[in-house]
Amino acid sequence: MKIFIGFLFVFISDFKFTNATSKSLMIMSAISVPESSPVAPPIPSVPSSVADISSGTEASIKNHHMKPSKKLLIELITASSVMGIILLSFMYFWMCHRKKVYKSGKVGSKKLDSLRGLPLSSFISRSSGAIKSNNEKGSVVVMDYNLLESATSNFGESEILGVGGFGCVYKARLDDSLCVAVKRLDGGSQDAVKEFQTEVDLLSKIQHPNIITLLGYCVHDETKLLVYELMHNGSLETQLHGPSSGSNLTWHGRMKIALDTARGLEYLHENCKPSVIHRDLKSSNILLDSSYNAKLSDFGLAVMDGAQNKNNIKLSGTLGYVAPEYLLDGMIKLCSCEGHPCFKASPFLTPNIPKSRSMRLILGFTGKLTDKSDVYAFGVVLLELLLGRRPVEKLAESQCQSIVTWAMPQLTDRSKLPNIVDPVIRYTMDLKHLYQVAAVAVLCVQPEPSYRPLITDVLHSLIPLVPVELGGTLRIVQTRPSVTNEP
The missing domain is CATH 3.30.200.20 (Phosphorylase Kinase; domain 1)
Structure with a gap:
């Protein structure tokens, strides 16, 4: 582009110079003295040879005036052609470079x-x-x-x-x-x-x-x-129900996971503007990092509290974690990632489905959606941590039972409660803390949504049960065994 502009400048300058020269010559040739002037001397006759020279001069001036225009046009065409070739070459090399970067996979942010x-x-x-x-x-x-x-x-x-x-x-x-x-x-x-x-x-x-x-x-x-x-330690579901069967999770470790989960939910419910309802809280969506810090995941079904027509959203969730108000008078369509056929079911009795399949409920009706549905799902997760059982267990050859239905009568009986705790952590906790966690779980899974606590209240109930080094306020005092002096 710079070369092209330079050519134009030279051509225009040359054209102006030659044009001015031609005009000056024509003006000089046109100067004459009037014949009627008294002081004008008689004009001598001009020989024919001189007249021929004069006419030749005028013709040459006209030719000189025309030549620069043709020359300029030719040079402009030449410069434009050269410029076009340069631009095409530049575009070709740029496309080759872009293709090379594209294939290399080394791309800047x-x-x-x-x-x-x-x-x-x-x-x-x-x-x-x-x-x-x-x-x-x-x-x-x-x-x-x-x-x-x-x-x-x-x-x-x-x-x-x-x-x-x-x-x-x-x-x-x-x-x-x-x-x-x-x-x-x-x-x-x-x-x-x-x-x-x-x-x-x-x-x-x-x-x-x-x-x-x-x-x-x-x-x-x-x-x-x-x-x-x-997340290096996978999901809570894998840790509890996988090959290790919860052996990597101590009592305090489980309480820390519950506390982390409650903190994540509190952030969604109380700190996000507008608030967010997760709608699919479950143990497989609670992931654990290398230090067993818990993080909520899978927000595909989440809904903002200020969303338009929130109360008319098709209700979805996962079998065993869905609050009972979702299921009242509902038609349940059970879909697995492997295309398992759909069927009708009651809230707590379902056909025998292989445990390996990931199942999700898609309900064919609408209802009011609140953050208390997340609280119910949290209560189910808390029962998983406490009892080591799946949210839905096989009851008979063709039926299953939810953990809520199975555990509810025993959670409020202090004589029976220690016997249903996960054997991995049984007798490793203070019984007073066990009763407190069971009470929180019972409140969270209440059938009536208004009876369930806010997640903030749940959080404050769990903080005193988690050691300080794990993010709570519990201070563990190591007791030394007493030494008796032998006589």
């Missing part, structure tokens, strides 16, 4: 949102006009699909950490020192798209020690990816 990932707003507007993104204030980045695919060994089975309602969670190694968890959501169903959008919208705005951190997301065709911090 400012370029992450331009390669292989669609911004959430673009994806939502393309997928459903009724869904709008609220992620303007979020700081979550769009990540490269090829990078995540490579980091998970092409989403290999060996990297699977868990299976959820809409997909699998994989372990991804971004480099030698950084590992993350990648949740893969396949399919473009309306429910899957809505849960993906809700997850990104909420977690991009929430920061709390007891809530999982969302690092990024990616949309690639029909595949949607969510990238989280890696």
